[in-house]
Amino acid sequence: MNKNFLTASAVSLAVLGAGLAQTAMAQEDGDNLIFEEITVTAKKREQSIYEVPVAMSAFTGATMEKKGILNLVDVGKFVPNLNVTTFGAGHTSSANPFIRGIGLQDHLITTDPGVGVYVDGVYLGRQIGQNWSLSNIERLEVLRGPQGTLYGRNSIGGAINIITKRPGSTEGGRVSLTVGTEGRVNTEFYGDTRLTDTFAVSINGAFKRRGGSGKFLNIENADKDVGETQDISARIAALWTPTEDFSILIAADGNEGENGMNPYTTLIDELPNGAVYGAGFRNSDVSSNPYDNNTGQESQVVVLNRAYGVSLTADYALSDELSLKFIASDRHSDYESGLDDDSLFEDFLSFPEVGKADQNSYELQISGEYDRLDFVAGLYFFEEDGINDQDPTVFNGGLGDFTLSQDMESKAVYANVGYQVNDAFHVSGGIRFTDDEKTAAIIINSGLISTSASRDWSETSWEIAGTYELNDRINVYGTIQNGYQSGQFPPRPFCLFGFLDFTQPGNVSQPNCFVANDNVTAVNYEVGLKGTPLDTLQLSVAIFYTDYSDLPYQVSTTQGGGFDTRNIIVDQTSFGIEWESLWAITNDFMLQTSIGYIDPDVDDPDAVAPLTPDLTLSIAPEYTISMVNGADVVLRADWSYRDDMFGEPTSDPGRFTKIDSRSLLNVNVAYHSPNRDWSVALYGKNITDEKYDNARLNTGDYILRILNNDIREWGFRFVREF
Numbered sequence: 001m002n003k004n005f006l007t008a009s010a011v012s013l014a015v016l017g018a019g020l021a022q023t024a025m026a027q028e029d030g031d032n033l034i035f036e037e038i039t040v041t042a043k044k045r046e047q048s049i050y051e052v053p054v055a056m057s058a059f060t061g062a063t064m065e066k067k068g069i070l071n072l073v074d075v076g077k078f079v080p081n082l083n084v085t086t087f088g089a090g091h092t093s094s095a096n097p098f099i100r101g102i103g104l105q106d107h108l109i110t111t112d113p114g115v116g117v118y119v120d121g122v123y124l125g126r127q128i129g130q131n132w133s134l135s136n137i138e139r140l141e142v143l144r145g146p147q148g149t150l151y152g153r154n155s156i157g158g159a160i161n162i163i164t165k166r167p168g169s170t171e172g173g174r175v176s177l178t179v180g181t182e183g184r185v186n187t188e189f190y191g192d193t194r195l196t197d198t199f200a201v202s203i204n205g206a207f208k209r210r211g212g213s214g215k216f217l218n219i220e221n222a223d224k225d226v227g228e229t230q231d232i233s234a235r236i237a238a239l240w241t242p243t244e245d246f247s248i249l250i251a252a253d254g255n256e257g258e259n260g261m262n263p264y265t266t267l268i269d270e271l272p273n274g275a276v277y278g279a280g281f282r283n284s285d286v287s288s289n290p291y292d293n294n295t296g297q298e299s300q301v302v303v304l305n306r307a308y309g310v311s312l313t314a315d316y317a318l319s320d321e322l323s324l325k326f327i328a329s330d331r332h333s334d335y336e337s338g339l340d341d342d343s344l345f346e347d348f349l350s351f352p353e354v355g356k357a358d359q360n361s362y363e364l365q366i367s368g369e370y371d372r373l374d375f376v377a378g379l380y381f382f383e384e385d386g387i388n389d390q391d392p393t394v395f396n397g398g399l400g401d402f403t404l405s406q407d408m409e410s411k412a413v414y415a416n417v418g419y420q421v422n423d424a425f426h427v428s429g430g431i432r433f434t435d436d437e438k439t440a441a442i443i444i445n446s447g448l449i450s451t452s453a454s455r456d457w458s459e460t461s462w463e464i465a466g467t468y469e470l471n472d473r474i475n476v477y478g479t480i481q482n483g484y485q486s487g488q489f490p491p492r493p494f495c496l497f498g499f500l501d502f503t504q505p506g507n508v509s510q511p512n513c514f515v516a517n518d519n520v521t522a523v524n525y526e527v528g529l530k531g532t533p534l535d536t537l538q539l540s541v542a543i544f545y546t547d548y549s550d551l552p553y554q555v556s557t558t559q560g561g562g563f564d565t566r567n568i569i570v571d572q573t574s575f576g577i578e579w580e581s582l583w584a585i586t587n588d589f590m591l592q593t594s595i596g597y598i599d600p601d602v603d604d605p606d607a608v609a610p611l612t613p614d615l616t617l618s619i620a621p622e623y624t625i626s627m628v629n630g631a632d633v634v635l636r637a638d639w640s641y642r643d644d645m646f647g648e649p650t651s652d653p654g655r656f657t658k659i660d661s662r663s664l665l666n667v668n669v670a671y672h673s674p675n676r677d678w679s680v681a682l683y684g685k686n687i688t689d690e691k692y693d694n695a696r697l698n699t700g701d702y703i704l705r706i707l708n709n710d711i712r713e714w715g716f717r718f719v720r721e722f
Contacts, residue, residue, distance in 0.1 A: 037049070037050070038058050038060075038139075040052060040056065040058055040139070040141055041141070041161065041163065042054060042056055042141055042143050042161070043150060043376070043416065044150050044365065044367070044376050044416075045367055045374070045376060049530070049540075050474075050475050050530050050531045050532075051426075051467060051475060053428070053465035053466065053467045053477035053478070053479045053528075054143055054144070054145060054147075054465075054477075054479060054481075054526075055143075055144040055145060055526065055528055055540070055542035055544070055578055056141055056142060056143045056144060057078075057079045057080075057082075057141070057142045057144075057580060057594075058139055058140070058141050058142075059075070059078075059139065059140045060138070060139055061136075061137045061138060061139075064137065064140065065717075066622075066634075066636055066638075066668050066670070067620070067638050067666065067668075068638065068666040068668065068683060068685050070208070071095065072084055072095040072097065072117070072160070073085075073086060073095055073710070074710075075140065075142070075160075076097060077618065077638075077640040077642075077664060078594065078618045078620075078638065078640055079142045079144075079594065079596075079616075080144075080578040080579065080580065080594045080595055080596025080616050080618075081099060081100045081101075081144060081576055081578055081596035081597075081598050081616055082097065082098070082099050082142060082144070082596075082616070083097075083098045083103075083611055083612065083613060083616070083642060083645075084096065084097045084098070085098070085105060085611055085694040085695050085706070086262055086694050086706065086709060087105045087106075087107075087694060087695045087706050090261045090262045090264065090300070090303060090337050090338055090339040091107075091259075091262060091303050091305065091335060091337040092227060092228075092229050092257075092259040092260065092261070092262045092303060092709060093229075093231070093257050093259065093303075093305045093335075094107060094262075096113070097113070097115040097117070097157070097158075097160060098114075098115070098157065098610075098611045098612060099114075099115050099142070099144050099145075099157040099158035100144055100145065100157055100158065100544070100546065100574055100576060100598055100612075101157075101572070101574050101598055101600045101609040101612035102114040102115065102156055102157030102158075102522075102548070102551075103115055103157055103611065104554070105554065105610065105611060105648075105695055106491050106554050106565065107126070107355075108355075108388050108404055108491040108492070109126075109355065109357060109386035109387065109388055109404060109405065109406045109440075110404060110406050110438075110440050110488050110489040110490070110491055111488055111491050111554070112125075112153070112154045112485060112486065112488055113154055114154065114155075114156050114157040114485060115154075115155065115157040115158050115159065115160060116147070116151050116152075116153075116154050116155035116158075116159045116160070117159075117160045117162070118151070118159060118160065118161050118162065119162045119164070120162070120163060120164055120251070120311065120313065120327075121313070121327045121363070122309075122311050122327065122329040122331070122361060123152075123154075123361060123382065124331070125331075125357060125359045125382075125384050126333055126357045126359075126386070136164050136165055136190050136202075136204040136235060137162060137163070137164060137165070138163050138164060138165045138166070138169075139161075139163045140160070140161065140162050140163070141160070141161040141163070142158065142159075142160050142161075143158050143159045143160075143161070144158045144542070144544075144578065145157075145158055145481055145483075145524045145526060145544060145546065146158070146461075146481045146482060146483025146484075146522045146523070146524045146546070147159045147481070147483065148432060148461030148462075148463070148481065148482050148483035148484045148522075149414060149416055149430035149431065149432045149461050149462060149463045149481070149482070150376070150414065150416060150430065150432070152380060152410075152412050152414070152432060152434055152461075152484075153410055153412075153434055153436065153484055153485055153486055154485050154486075155483060156483035156484065156485050156520060156521075156522040156548070157483075164235070164237070164251075165190070165192065165202060166202075166237075166239065166249070167192055167200035167201055167202040167237050167238060167239040167249070168192065168194050168200030168202075168239055168241075169192070170192055171192050171193055171194060171200075172191075172192060172721065172722055173189065173190060173191040173192065173721070173722050174188075174189065174190045174191075174719065174720070174721045174722075175187075175188070175189045175190075175719070175720050176188045176189075176717060176718065176719040176720070177717070177718050178715055178716070178717045178718075179715055179716055180683075180713050180714055180715020180716065181712075181713055181714045181715065182210055182211045182711060182712075182713050183209065183210055183211030183228075184209070184210045184211075184713055184715050185207070185208075185209045185210075186206070186207065186208045186209070187206065187207045188204070188205070188206040188207075189204060189205055189206075190202070190203075190204040191203050191204070198240060198241050198242055199238070199239070199240050199241075200238070200239045200241075201236070201237070201238050201239075202236070202237045203234075203235070203236045203237075204234070204235050205232075205233065205234040205235075206231075206232070206233050206234075207231075207232050208229070208230070208231045208232075209229065209230045209231075210228070210229050210230075210713070211225060211228055212224065212225025212226045212227045212228035212260050213225075213226055213227035213263050213291045213707075213709055213711045214226035214227060214263055214287075214289065214290075214291030214292040214293060215292050215293075216260075216292075216293050216295060216301055217287060217292050217293065217294055218294055218295065218296050218345045219295070219296070219298050219301055222260075222298070222301050223301060223302050224258075224259065224260030224261075224301055224302050225260050226260050226261060226262075226263050226291060226292065226293050227259075227260055227261075227262060227263045227291070227709040227711075228259055228260035229257070229259045229260075229709075230257065230258050230259060231255055231256070231257040231258075231259075232255065232256055232257075233253070233254065233255035233256075234253065234254060234255075235251065235252070235253035235254075236251070236252055236253075237249060237250065237251040237252075238250050238251075244317075245316060245317040245318075246314075246315070246316050246317070247314070247315045248312065248313070248314050249312070249313040249314075249315075250310070250311070250312050251310065251311050251313075252308075252309070252310045252311075253308065253309060253310075254306075254307065254308035254309075255305075255306070255307055255308070256304075256305070256306045257303075257304065257305040257306070258302065258304055259302070259303050259304075259305075260301065260302065260303070261293070261300060261301060261302075261303055261337070261338075261339070262303075262706065262707075262709060263290070263291045263293075263706075263707040263708070263709055264290075264293075264339070264343070264704065264705055264706045264707055265286055265287065265290035265293075265343050265705050265707065266286055266341065266342055266343040266344075266702050266703065266704060266705070267283060267656070267702060267703035267705065268281055268282055268283050268285070268286070268702050269282055269283045270656055270703055271656075271698075271700070271701060271702060271703065274699075274700060274701035274702055275396050275558065275559075275701040276342060276348065276349070276701050276702045277701075277702075279348060279396070279397070281342065281344060281346075281348070285344050285345075286342075286343040286344060287343065290705065290707060291691075291707060293340075293343060294343055294344055294345050295340040295343060295344070295345065296344070296345035296346065296347065297340045297347055297350050297352075299338075299352055300337075300338045300339070300340050300350065300352055302336075303335070303336060303337040303338075304335060304336040304337070305333070305334070305335040305336075305337075306333065306334055306335070307331070307332065307333035307334075308331070308332055308333075309329060309330060309331030309332065310329070310330055311327065311328065311329040311330075312326075312327070312328045312329075313325065313326070313327050314326045321368050321369055321370050322366070322367075322368040323366070323367050323368065324364070324365070324366055325363075325364075325365040325366075325367070326362075326363070326364050326365075327361075327362070327363045327365075328360075328361070328362050328363075329359075329360065329361050329362075330359075330360050331358070331359050331360075332356070332357070332358050332359075333356065333357050334354070334355065334356035334357075335354070335355050335356075336352075336353070336354045337352075337353055337354075337355075338350065338351055338352035338353045338390070339351055341563075341702070341704060342702070347394050347397075348394065348396065348397050349394060349395060349396065349558070349563075349702075350393065350394045351390050351393050351394075351402075351563065352390060352391075352392075352393070353388060353389065353390045354388075354389050355386065355387065355388040355389070356386055356387060357384060357385070357386035358384065358385055358386065359382065359383065359384040360382070360383050360384075361380070361381065361382045361383075362380070362381045362382075363378055363379070363380045363381075364378055364379045364380075365377070365378040366378065372419055372420040372421075373417070373418070373419055373420075374417070374418045374419075374420075375415065375416065375417040375418065376415070376416050377413075377414065377415035377416070378413070378414055378415075379412070379413055380410075380411070380412040380413070380414070381409075381410070381411050381412075382409070382410040382411075383407075383408065383409045383410070384406075384407075384408050385405070385406070385407040385408070386405065386406060387403065387404070387405040387406075388402075388403070388404045388405075389401075389402075389403045389404075390402040390403070391403070393562070393563075395558070395561075395562050395563065396558075400444070400445045400562065401443075401444070401445060401446060402442075402443075402444055402445075402492070402562070403442070403443040403444075404440070404441070404442055404491070404492075405440065405441050406438060406439065406440040406441075406489070407438070407439050408436065408437065408438040408439075409436070409437045410434060410435070410436045410437075410486070411434070411435045411436075412432055412433060412434040412435070413432070413433050414430065414431065414432035414433075415430060415431060415432075416428060416429070416430030416431075416463075417429060417430070423469070424468055424469040424470075425466065425467070425468050425469075426466065426467045426468075426469075427464075427465070427466045427467075428463075428464070428465050428466075429462070429463065429464045429465070430462060430463045430464075431460065431461070431462045432460070432461040432462070433458070433459075433460050433461075434457075434458065434459050434460075434461065434484060434486075435456070435457070435458045436456065436457045436458070436486040437454070437455075437456045437457075438454065438455055438486070438488075438489070438516065439452065439453070439454040440452065440453055440454075440489040440514075440516075442493060442496070442514060444494070444496065444562070449496045449497065451496065451514055453489065453514055453515065453516065455487065455516045457486045457487055457518075457519050459484040459486075459519050459521065461482045461483060461484045462482045463479060463480060463481040463482060464479070464480050465477065465478065465479035465480075465481075466478050466479075470531075473531045473532045473533060474529065474530075474531035474532075474533050475529070475530055475531055476527070476528070476529045477527065477528050477529075477530075478526070478527045478528075479524075479525075479526050479527075480523065480524070480525055480526075481522075481523070481524040481526070482521065482522065482523050482524075483521065483522040483523075483524070484519060484520070484521055484522075485519070485520035485521075486519060486520075487516040487517040487518050487519055487520070487550075487552075488516055488517060488552060488567070489514060489515070489516045490513065490514060490515075490565060490566040490567055491554065491565045492556070492562070492563055492564055492565040492566075493513050493514045493564070493566065494560055494561045494562035494563065494564035495513035495560065495561075495564055495566060496513060496514060496561075497560065497561030497562070513566065517550060517552050517567050517569055518550045518569075519550060520548070520549070520550050520551055520552065521548070521549045521550065522546055522547065522548045522549070523546065523547045524544055524545070524546040524547075525544065525545045525546070526542055526543065526544040526545075527542070527543050528540065528541055528542035528543070529541045535584075536583060536584040536585070537581065537582070537583050537584070538581065538582040538583075539579070539580065539581040539582075540578075540579070540580045540581070541577075541578070541579050542577070542578045543576070543577050543578075544574075544575070544576050544577075544578075545573070545574070545575050546573065546574045547571075547572075547573050548571060548572040548573070548574070549571055550569050550571070551569065551570050551571065551572050552567035552568070552569055553567065553568045553569075553570055553607060553610065553649035554566075554567060554648075554649070555567075555568050555648065555649055555650055556648075556697055556699055557699055557700045557701075558699040558700060558701045558702075559699075559700040559701060563699070568604065568607065568649065570602050570603055570604045570607055570649075571602075571603040572600055572601065572602045572603070572609065573600070573601045574598055574599065574600040574601070574609070575598070575599045575601075576596065576597055576598035576599065577595075577596070577597045578594075578595070578596050578597075579593070579594065579595040579596075580593070580594045580595075581593050581594075588623060588624045588625070588626070589621070589622070589623050589624075590621070590622045590623075590624075591619070591620070591621050591622075592618075592619070592620040592621075592622070593617075593618065593619050593620070594616070594617065594618045595615075595616070595617055596615070596616035596617075597614060597615055597616075598612060598613075598614060599614065600612055602649075606650060607649045607650055608646045608649060608650075609646075609649070610645075610646055610647065610648050610649045611645055611646070611647065611659075611695060612645055612646075613642045613643035613644065613645045613661070614643045614645075615641070615642075615643040616640075616641065616642055616643065617639075617640065617641040618638065618639065618640040618641070619638075619639045620636065620637065620638045620639070621636070621637055622634060622635070622636040623635045623636075627674075629674050630674035630675075631671065631672060631673055631674045632671075632672050633669065633670070633671050633672075634668075634669070634670045634672065635668075635669050636667070636668045636669075636670075637665065637666070637667050637668075638665070638666040638667075638668075639663065639664070639665050639666075640663065640664050641661065641662070641663045641664075642661060642662055642663075643661050644658060644659060644660050644661045645658075645659050646658060646659065646696075647659050647693065647695045647696025647697065647706075648695070648696060648697050648698065650698065656696070656698050656703045657696040657697065657698050657703070658696075659692070659693045659695075659696060660692065660693070662690050662692035662708075663688075663690065664686050664688075664690055664710070665684075665686070665687050665688055666683070666684060666685050666686065666687070667683065667684045667687060668681055668682075668683045668684075669681060669682045669683075670682075670717075676721070677720070677721050677722065678718070678719060678720045678721065679718075679719045680716070680717070680718050680719075681716070681717040681718075681719075682714075682715075682716055682717075683714070683715050683716075683717060684712075684713070684714050684715075685710065685712070685713040685715075686710050686711060686712050686713065687712060687714075688712070689711065689712035690708075691707070691708065692707075692708050693705050693706065693707060693708070694706045694707060694708055
């Protein structure tokens with residue numbers, strides 16, 4: 001697909017939009033719309049979701065509950081061209097989003113994600129150990145495509161915004177209890193109160209537990225089962241509004257998780273020339289049930305994560321037209337995990353790991369609206385330091401150790417300006433300058449190899465966009481967006497063994513495989529249509545073409561001195577189409593659908609876009625039965641589909657990293673009381689008990705299969721609001 005096709009598609013969208021506009025205008029004197037208009041902050045100011053010139057999905061807290069969404073992995077089942085996997089050192093809480101084929105399946109401190117995750121405007125630099133509870137969420141937004149102007153670095157695939165409830169906005173409270181099969185017990189509470197006319201406080205907490213998907217067969221009295229999850233989290237927020245023009249919001253949150261190692265297995269016989277096969281091991285030596293594990297390393301059964309942070313947001317209305325906002329945050333996360341890669345009782349390949357990351361960020365925004373002009377501009381500063389330590393590692397039966405650390409700073413200045421040309425046509429343009437600096441160090445085998453490197457990057461990101469209102473129900477838009485990701489050092493440079501200077505222990509003579517790659521850039525061309533063309537239909541359609549330059553793919557091999565992961569640099573183009581709709585077939589019957597199609601083209605003949613299904617689908621029918629006493633019963637099903645894909649960038653000849661397609665089905669039957677102050681629900685998650693791979697790696701010595709951890713579950717949920 002090329003830009004000529006995109007142009008033709010844009011014309012087709014315009015014709016479609018014109019036809020829908022005529023239909024909508026003919027109905028303007030009819031019944032009122034039945035859909036609530038969703039307000040989002042995708043452009044760092046409140047707008048209708050129909051006005052934002054970008055493809056995006058938005059979920060309220062109530063919608064996520066009905067869909068059975070408990071975490072970011074679940075979100076990835078229902079958004080077109082979004083795929084979220086778990087692949088972080090065997091860690092159950094890891095979440096790695098891929099939007100339109102761009103993401104990252106590694107977790108080490110030198111690797112940056114391609115999709116930015118934000119909580120109340122604060123960027124989360126690391127996802128492992130950040131098992132954010134979704135119990136107090138007002139809204140979750142998924143922005144697809146590069147978001148380099150307003151969201152900056154590491155958003156070349158897109159951005160995920162989590163917006164929590166603001167203290168004082170919904171006074172009252174909510175408690176819920178969920179119990180189910182597989183040892184499921186969830187308890188959550190949320191309280192919001194105004195202590196005075198100017199001071200409001202909210203507090204929420206959650207305990208979530210589910211049993212495992214398999215057993216550790218060779219560990220007596222194992223503390224956890226394979227895939228077992230347990231997380232406790234809490235958040236308190238205080239809002240002080242001394243005047244109508246000024247407010248300060250302070251929030252503190254934390255979570256701790258104690259889980260069982262993520263389900264996975266190892267394929268050995270498929271690579272008869274590999275070191276594991278050569279040492280005499282076979283597929284018969286790993287568990288026959290891939291969700292069980294034959295490891296003999298008790299130290300790697302339990303994985304731990306902890307994250308906590310504090311943020312301050314100050315808003316000041318300088319006038320009716322002009323506002324200032326300041327956001328400051330301090331966040332910390334750490335984890336203990338690891339992977340016994342061989343899945344064997346014998347300790348032939350194992351990589352226990354501890355890691356931590358500390359980050360601070362500061363952002364000053366100024367925004368305003370003057371007649372037809374609107375704008376937002378700001379200054380941004382982010383710093384992070386972190387370390388990953390593996391000690392001791394076992395590689396092909398030999399002991400070693402591995403330590404990787406990195407300090408980084410990022411500074412940016414940005415502005416986005418919009419102008420309402422007339423009542424129907426709005427144009428905008430933005431620009432952002434970013435300067436990044438990273439210093440990374442590596443120590444392998446107690447200093448046998450020790451080296452460090454530093455590098456600076458800078459980049460100017462930009463975008464232009466236009467939105468045309470065909471009528472008060474339908475908008476069409478076109479946008480050209482630019483995104484940026486700073487270069488990164490290779491995560492596991494065991495290739496350094498080839499440059500070891502034995503005359504000077506601890507030094508590397510030519511550390512040219514510990515060199516950071518250049519800037520990654522992306523330019524996205526997109527046209528779309530969104531709105532409510534009919535009283536009974538809400539839809540959003542987008543067509544895009546994205547050109548990526550110097551994109552790093554992580555490729556791993558054990559055919560050397562250790563588990564070596566390096567970046568191969570490719571150029572990639574992607575063409576795609578996305579559709580989301582909500583159709584009120586009757587007053588009681590709703591049908592929600594999403595469709596995503598993407599065709600990535602990589603310039604390297606030996607590489608493919610990893611973890612990128614060509615086709616993503618979801619269908620969600622919902623039927624409401626109204627009772628004579630004012631109560632109702634809501635029956636809902638959510639089906640999602642992800643096409644087959646490759647688990648890593650290299651399309652190996654044996655197709656050992658090919659991941660089969662999968663489909664999942666959730667159901668929910670809920671009774672809502674007449675006053676809507678309590679509800680009970682029966683639910684089922686993955687009711688067909690679909691088994692599938694989250695990721696696959698071909699190391700040259702064995703195939704590593706990371707398996708799903710959303711096993712079949714039936715349960716009961718009670719919610720009380722007051």
